[in-house]
Amino acid sequence: MSRLAVPKTYKLYIGGKFPRSESGRSYEVLSATGGFLANAAKASRKDARDAVVAARAALSGWAGATAYNRGQVLYRIAELLEGRRAQFVDEIMSAEGVSQAAASRQVDEAIDLWVWYAGWADKYVQVTGGANPAAGPYFNLSVPEPTGVVAIVAPQGSSLLGFVSAVAPALVAGNTVVVVASERLPLSAISLSEVLATSDVPGGVVNILTGSPAEIAPWLASHSDVNALDLAGAGDLDWVDLEITAADTLKRVLRPEPGELVPPSVHRITAFTETKTVWHTKSLI
Amino acid sequence: MSFLEYAPAPESRAILTLRDEYGLFIDGEFVEGTGGSFQTISPATEERLATISVASDADVHRAVAAARRAYERVWSRMSGTDRGKYLFRIARIIQERARELAVAESLDNGKPIKESRDVDVPLVAAWFFYYAGWADKLDHAGLGPNPRALGVAGQVIPWNFPLMMLAWKIAPALAAGNTVVLKPAETTPLTALLFAEIVQQADLPAGVVNIVTGAGATGQALVAHPDVDKVAFTGSTAVGREIAKKVAGTDKRLTLELGGKAANIVFDDAPIDQAIEGIVNGIFFNQGHVCCAGSRLLVQENIHDEVVDRLKRRLQTLRVGDPLDKNTDIGAINSAEQLERIRTLSDIGEAEGAERWSPDCVLPENGFWFAPTIFTGVSTSNRIAREEIFGPVLSVLTFRTPAEAIAKANNTPYGLSAGIWTDKGSRILAVADKLRAGVVWANTFNRFDPSSPFGGYKESGYGREGGRHGLAAYLTTSQRAGARAAIEARAERAAPAKTVKAKSVKKGAAK
Numbered sequence: 147m148s149r150l151a152v153p154k155t156y157k158l159y160i161g162g163k164f165p166r167s168e169s170g171r172s173y174e175v176l177s178a179t180g181g182f183l184a185n186a187a188k189a190s191r192k193d194a195r196d197a198v199v200a201a202r203a204a205l206s207g208w209a210g211a212t213a214y215n216r217g218q219v220l221y222r223i224a225e226l227l228e229g230r231r232a233q234f235v236d237e238i239m240s241a242e243g244v245s246q247a248a249a250s251r252q253v254d255e256a257i258d259l260w261v262w263y264a265g266w267a268d269k270y271v272q273v274t275g276g277a278n279p280a281a282g283p284y285f286n287l288s289v290p291e292p293t294g295v296v297a298i299v300a301p302q303g304s305s306l307l308g309f310v311s312a313v314a315p316a317l318v319a320g321n322t323v324v325v326v327a328s329e330r331l332p333l334s335a336i337s338l339s340e341v342l343a344t345s346d347v348p349g350g351v352v353n354i355l356t357g358s359p360a361e362i363a364p365w366l367a368s369h370s371d372v373n374a375l376d377l378a379g380a381g382d383l384d385w386v387d388l389e390i391t392a393a394d395t396l397k398r399v400l401r402p403e404p405g406e407l408v409p410p411s412v413h414r415i416t417a418f419t420e421t422k423t424v425w426h427t428k429s430l431i
Numbered sequence: 432m433s434f435l436e437y438a439p440a441p442e443s444r445a446i447l448t449l450r451d452e453y454g455l456f457i458d459g460e461f462v463e464g465t466g467g468s469f470q471t472i473s474p475a476t477e478e479r480l481a482t483i484s485v486a487s488d489a490d491v492h493r494a495v496a497a498a499r500r501a502y503e504r505v506w507s508r509m510s511g512t513d514r515g516k517y518l519f520r521i522a523r524i525i526q527e528r529a530r531e532l533a534v535a536e537s538l539d540n541g542k543p544i545k546e547s548r549d550v551d552v553p554l555v556a557a558w559f560f561y562y563a564g565w566a567d568k569l570d571h572a573g574l575g576p577n578p579r580a581l582g583v584a585g586q587v588i589p590w591n592f593p594l595m596m597l598a599w600k601i602a603p604a605l606a607a608g609n610t611v612v613l614k615p616a617e618t619t620p621l622t623a624l625l626f627a628e629i630v631q632q633a634d635l636p637a638g639v640v641n642i643v644t645g646a647g648a649t650g651q652a653l654v655a656h657p658d659v660d661k662v663a664f665t666g667s668t669a670v671g672r673e674i675a676k677k678v679a680g681t682d683k684r685l686t687l688e689l690g691g692k693a694a695n696i697v698f699d700d701a702p703i704d705q706a707i708e709g710i711v712n713g714i715f716f717n718q719g720h721v722c723c724a725g726s727r728l729l730v731q732e733n734i735h736d737e738v739v740d741r742l743k744r745r746l747q748t749l750r751v752g753d754p755l756d757k758n759t760d761i762g763a764i765n766s767a768e769q770l771e772r773i774r775t776l777s778d779i780g781e782a783e784g785a786e787r788w789s790p791d792c793v794l795p796e797n798g799f800w801f802a803p804t805i806f807t808g809v810s811t812s813n814r815i816a817r818e819e820i821f822g823p824v825l826s827v828l829t830f831r832t833p834a835e836a837i838a839k840a841n842n843t844p845y846g847l848s849a850g851i852w853t854d855k856g857s858r859i860l861a862v863a864d865k866l867r868a869g870v871v872w873a874n875t876f877n878r879f880d881p882s883s884p885f886g887g888y889k890e891s892g893y894g895r896e897g898g899r900h901g902l903a904a905y906l907t908t909s910q911r912a913g914a915r916a917a918i919e920a921r922a923e924r925a926a927p928a929k930t931v932k933a934k935s936v937k938k939g940a941a942k
Contacts, residue, residue, distance in 0.1 A: 278880065278883040278897075286882075288883070293888075389679035390679045393676045396689070396889070422870075423871070424871045425875055426859065
């Protein structure tokens with residue numbers, strides 16, 4: 147006699163908690179072959195705003211953590227993801243209809259990507275900042291700092307790797323993020339939030355919304371407490387309109403990426419940093 | 432009259448010979464604009480200085496076309512060594528003609544000659560000298576392999592530091608291998624046109640630098656021109672927003688240096704003498720027409736009275752008057768329009784309950800003048816504590832703890848600059864860490880250097896000018912281009928198959 151499975155309720159991830167959408171809405175997520183997989187929460191404008199509040203609240207702690215600490219936390223995500231490979235492989239196979247080998251490869255690459263970005267946390271500052279030889283009795287130093295709250299439209303054509311490729315670099319410098327997951331392939335993102343919740347990532351550092359990017363993204367683009375907008379997965383939306391909306395509050399904007407994942411690059415880290423230059427006087431002795 | 436009486440000591444205007452009319456500088460020559468003309472005046476006397484052409488859309492198009500030709504045929508093919516030599520030449524000619532440029536700048540802008548002579552023009556030369564050296568070292572800038580120019584840069588600059596802003600824009604653009612079309616502000620076009628003569632003296636290839644004069648419409652035409660690859664703007668946040676909207680969805684790269692409302696934080700252990708000088712320099716330098724001006728003084732409550740008393744005493748010794756007088760500390764407000772804005776906001780400051788004070792000073796009858804002004808008892812919600820006045824007006828607020836100072840300093844949509852005054856080094860470092868501002872001056876203020884990146888957080892814009900960062904704003908790297916090519920190739924491969932399979936992650940791209 148076969149055992150009756152216990153399916154998971156897929157919810158949002160906001161401020162380290164797993165709420166349903168405050169709107170009470172959900173939408174059907176189908177497998178590659180058209181079968182029912184789950185009812186995912188369909189996030190509303192209010193959910194997006196709650197997520198921004200949570201991200202803002204988490205910012206000073208995450209940005210203020212030592213680079214060594216942030217690197218270790220990001221590495222810990224890789225560790226826990228490794229331990230749950232099987233779950234993600236199954237999820238990707240059913241959602242994307244790919245072979246086990248392809249699904250495994252996607253999970254492996256996602257894990258390796260966390261490791262790669264984790265290592266950047268205590269290195270990108272030296273690569274991009276430094277001392278400036280100002281002409282005068284000054285000690286003058288430029289350092290990159292996190293931009294703040296980053297709203298991300300995750301790549302839409304990939305369950306896990308696309309999501310990780312956009313989210314991981316934004317976290318390296320100490321930004322906190324609100325991510326709109328792939329509309330069609332949202333389940334791995336929510337499963338990843340369970341990994342994040344147990345990986346020493348402070349609540350609110352990553353907030354994940356499932357639902358319609360076309361509905362949610364404009365609210366994030368216009369939100370005054372969002373500092374930057376990553377349109378990586380917004381290629382099929384009216385992203386120029388989103389960029390114009392973001393200009394009202396002079397957000398930093400990254401444009402859509404044509405691929406299913408954002409290619410790993412230190413540029414993805416520095417795009418969400420601000421250079422601060424501090425001039426210290428030197429006394430005359 | 433103040434107790435300090437001096438005989439006038441005006442700098443001679445004889446060194447400067449202005450033409451009666453100036454055309455646009457396009458493709459290496461001065462040509463007449465087709466958009467009409469306007470007068471540029473001295474804001475200190477309202478005397479007419481010269482007639483200036485207005486560049487129409489067609490003129491802007493001609494200038495961009497000239498820049499494109501120069502980019503493709505000459506400048507992008509020239510060695511970095513030779514590009515650098517041209518920039519060194521320009522730096523040297525600026526030094527040779529420094530006094531003339533300073534006189535022109537003070538006449539057209541209204542700033543005191545001691546500032547144009549000792550700050551603006553020396554920094555202009557330094558900026559060209561600094562970036563000249565980068566031209567043949569782009570591979571060593573740490574931006575990835577094979578950095579390349581973007582193409583034609585459209586640059587729009589403000590009236591507060593006319594020639595200095597020109598240098599901040601043109602020097603890195605040219606060093607990186609771009610050609611430029613630059614629009615100076617309509618109230619201060621003169622030094623940009625003198626710079627065009629310097630470009631001719633340096634024998635810079637025609638079309639590498641083009642100067643189009645005019646007002647907002649000319650700037651809009653330049654920014655919106657489809658053949659411009661890079662837009663660089665310094666000016667108000669309102670205009671910056673509009674430019675960001677125009678550029679949205681295009682392939683243009685954009686950097687914006689916008690407004691500010693800097694907090695100048697004075698702790699009770701600060702070296703008070705130096706702090707007073709720093710506060711004065713922070714807000715009254717260049718008549719307060721400085722985007723990074725220390726317009727909000729945050730002073731620790733227990734030393735508030737002492738600081739304000741000493742500040743008032745110091746202000747009584749400032750000389751307001753003829754910009755060409757070598758003893759002048761505060762010159763003329765740049766335009767009638769700006770004067771009106773300063774007056775309006777100051778009146779609002781009074782109406783909202785802050786206490787207004789200015790030293791006794793006799794202001795000249797002609798021209799645009801505003802006495803240095805201090806508002807005490809300002810609260811964080813007052814408009815004079817929130818809006819950029821861009822004039823010689825200081826709002827004084829108080830705080831008790833470092834945490835309160837930081838919270839108040841950051842309580843603004845701007846984030847360009849800030850100042851910290853304290854004798855305690857560890858406090859400087861801790862407070863500097865918490866300030867959301869692109870430039871922080873510790874026990875100093877309003878210092879600039881070509882090697883030192885300058886630019887804002889939040890609504891003060893994005894991008895940096897100065898240093899390696901300023902160079903990067905005019906380059907694309909094979910890291911970015913390579914990544915993009917890789918993506919496009921991948922997208923093409925993936926498109927026919929219509930699969931959603933993940934492709935392999937290429938880490939080599941991120942050196």
